[in-house]
Amino acid sequence: MKKVLPLFILMVFNSYKAQNVTITVDGINTNKAILFSLQGEKTFFVDSIKSLQKEKFNYKFEQTKHHPGIYLLQFNNNKRIDFIYDGEDVNIHSDANNISDSVSVITSESNKLFYSFVNLNRQYKTKTELLQLILARYPKDDDFYLSALNKASQLQKQYLEFVNITSQKNPNNFIARYIRSAQLPVVDFTLPLDKQLAFLKAHALDKVDFSNSGLIYSDLFTNKTIEYLTYYRNPQFPKELIEKEFMVAVDSILNKAKSNQLVYQHITEYLIDGFKKFGLDQTLDYIIQNYVIKDDLCLDTKTESSIQRRIDQNKKLPVNAIAPDIILADADGRIVDFKKITADKLLLVFYASWCPHCKDLIPELNNLYKNQKGKKFEVMAISLDEKKEDWLNFIKNNNLNWVNVSDLKGWSSKAASDYFIYATPTMFLLDKERKILGKPLSIDELKQLLK
Secondary structure, X not given: OOOHHHHHHHHHHHHOOOEEEEEEEEOOOOOEEEEEEEEOOEEEEEEEEEOOEOOEEEXXXXXXXXXXXXXXXXXXXXXXXXXXXXXXXXXXXXXXXXXXXXXXXXXXXXXXXXXXXXXXXXXXXXXXXXXXXXXXXXXXXXXXXXXXXXXXXHHHHHHHHXXXXXXXXXXXXXXXXXXXHHOOOOOOOOOOHHHHHHHHHHHOOOOOOOXXXXXXXXXXXXXXXXXXXXXXXXXXXXXXXXXXHHHHHHHHHHHHHOOOHHHHHHHHHHHHHHHXXXXXXXXXXXXXXXXXXXXXXOOOOXXXXXXXXXXXXXXXXXXXXEOOOOEEEEOOOOEEEHXXXXXXXXXXXXXOOOOHHHHHHHHHHHHHHHOXXXXXXXXXXXXXOOOHHHHHHHHHHHXXXXXXXXXXXXXXXXXXXXXXXXXXXXXXXXXXXXXXXXXXXXXXXXXXXXX
């Protein structure tokens, strides 16, 4: 018993001992760096590091404090080096003139696999895309076609051997799990291009382990998401049709991601950020309505206020909800209560004179309003301007004879707050009882609702 106890203590001590990470960058010309953990496209501060030896940076990782995943060492000249922490010592050497391509992994099997995989992926993608173009256009009865097909087959075989065998000697390690999920889909190049695309849409996510929340600590899920979305993006389509295609892709991604709540939330936040950045509002609203609200997802507390307002508007002001009261002064200072406007349908329009999209939509809406047969609808235009002169000039220049109101408080307006306005222009079509009939995003959608 006396001999067993010290052995047990030694085993426990070894299992919790710190792992040394040493990164040397020739010519970096700084002794300070910041260590970050990677989560998708976001980085999270871990620690500041000061080099005690020229160009050499050391840090101790502890299994009880640090999770396996991708980390990056950021230098003050915007240069960085990425590495894997996978419960082992790490020793990496590089050159400041070309950090990413000059990496030499001295110690760490995980990082050797990581950098081999990164390079292999890049080469495989480049070569197979070129071969794909040849195979799609070259005569099939030509010797060169057969040679190209054989080369493509060899590349695929080598790629799958690395992914499925070489990288999987320790299948439970972070790097093995990462590579299994991050692998590129292998396609039959003898198929017509449209059938290859159909295969990718159906199977490109098959190898991704959405149930593994530990893979959040990498770029895996964001990379696979953007990769999958490209299969649905056709530059020749109009924006409206592209957004509908993206909705189909979103359904495929998020329904798979639901296997793990953390992964589901991680990918949803990434999609929201991306679609907002590119102004794809219909797809963004689709995600909020069908996933965030339906599944009551609790997004990051750092979610932008405009996104939170969008979520709140969808949650608290859905179709058939009673619209909040609006009592505001018109251009002559008279108080207008929207309940006293006698019209079967009332269109609320939140806009501002400085808003570029409003300058396009308002004249088009005014034309529809003036040319309606019978009074199908009235318009109450709520300006988010802060300067009365700007507001009045906009009314005059556009010859707006509908109900114009404003408290000249901009985004701080009570009406803007009550309706969770996150962008201009925003429209709400109400019935006689002031229930919300719809929230049209365009004049065409408004026309459909008015029918």
